[in-house]
Amino acid sequence: MLEDIDKNYKDSSLKQKYNIIKGNRYIMEEAIVPISKALKLPMDDVVDIFVKIYDSASLYESHAYVEQAKMGCLGRRVDIDLGLCWIADFFGLISKNDADLIRKKVVEDTIIRKKPYNESLEEGRALAVKILKGEE
Amino acid sequence: MLEDIDKNYKDSSLKQKYNIIKGNRYIMEEAIVPISKALKLPMDDVVDIFVKIYDSASLYESHAYVEQAKMGCLGRRVDIDLGLCWIADFFGLISKNDADLIRKKVVEDTIIRKKPYNESLEEGRALAVKILKGEE
Numbered sequence: 001m002l003e004d005i006d007k008n009y010k011d012s013s014l015k016q017k018y019n020i021i022k023g024n025r026y027i028m029e030e031a032i033v034p035i036s037k038a039l040k041l042p043m044d045d046v047v048d049i050f051v052k053i054y055d056s057a058s059l060y061e062s063h064a065y066v067e068q069a070k071m072g073c074l075g076r077r078v079d080i081d082l083g084l085c086w087i088a089d090f091f092g093l094i095s096k097n098d099a100d101l102i103r104k105k106v107v108e109d110t111i112i113r114k115k116p117y118n119e120s121l122e123e124g125r126a127l128a129v130k131i132l133k134g135e136e
Numbered sequence: 137m138l139e140d141i142d143k144n145y146k147d148s149s150l151k152q153k154y155n156i157i158k159g160n161r162y163i164m165e166e167a168i169v170p171i172s173k174a175l176k177l178p179m180d181d182v183v184d185i186f187v188k189i190y191d192s193a194s195l196y197e198s199h200a201y202v203e204q205a206k207m208g209c210l211g212r213r214v215d216i217d218l219g220l221c222w223i224a225d226f227f228g229l230i231s232k233n234d235a236d237l238i239r240k241k242v243v244e245d246t247i248i249r250k251k252p253y254n255e256s257l258e259e260g261r262a263l264a265v266k267i268l269k270g271e272e
Binding site (some may be wrong): 031034035037038039040041044045049050052053062065068069072073077078079080082086087089090091092093104105125128129132133134 | 188198
């Protein structure tokens with residue numbers, strides 16, 4: 001009997017957690033989808049992992065984390081795509097400060113100003129080249 | 137007259153620096169080529185930038201930096217390609233320690249054990265999925 005109550009409670013808590021995630025388009029698009037793509041895992045498996053690890057309260061609060069992750073992980077992609085990792089961090093051909101400005105510009109153009117990533121990236125690339133050549 | 141000497145000295149120093157870079161296959165392949173690709177700049181332009189910024193002594197010593205950059209920047213690519221940025225750094229679905237192990241394994245398999253990057257990445261991906269699902 002107690003076991004049944006416990007099981008019912010767990011089932012309804014699990015169901016609630018699934019509903020929180022699946023009902024939140026932002027979490028689905030900006031967290032579940034990119035993780036599913038990177039790990040080549042079905043989206044349902046990624047949802048399962050979130051449900052297993054997070055409680056409902058944390059899931060309700062996850063909007064802020066998703067926003068941070070979106071900005072932060074895009075910034076790291078810019079580092080790779082523009083070679084900032086090489087030219088700033090390891091070879092010091094441009095300053096870390098200049099690299100921060102370029103990265104921030106591409107991330108903000110993409111996420112806040114809604115430019116396509118490749119377009120933002122091309123502008124970041126042009127800026128990096130100008131700085132490298134001492135024209136900026 | 138003094139101007140001529142100065143100019144000759146500069147020319148020969150420049151030539152020496154070009155020769156150091158162009159004669160070093162490792163620097164060409166592991167620094168000039170990836171930067172040239174990332175910035176979509178002709179390789180000669182990238183060589184020009186190195187020659188402008190570095191003196192000969194630093195160029196002779198750059199082998200160590202190139203090695204570090206190669207490992208470091210590949211690690212950052214792994215973070216993006218496997219979504220470690222998301223699952224470890226922002227969502228805490230796996231520990232930073234586990235993410236470090238996965239990243240290190242992929243980088244070492246690729247650079248030290250000379251496995252193709254995509255193959256190393258697939259193994260890293262399988263490991264990440266196992267850890268996420270609590271099977272490891």
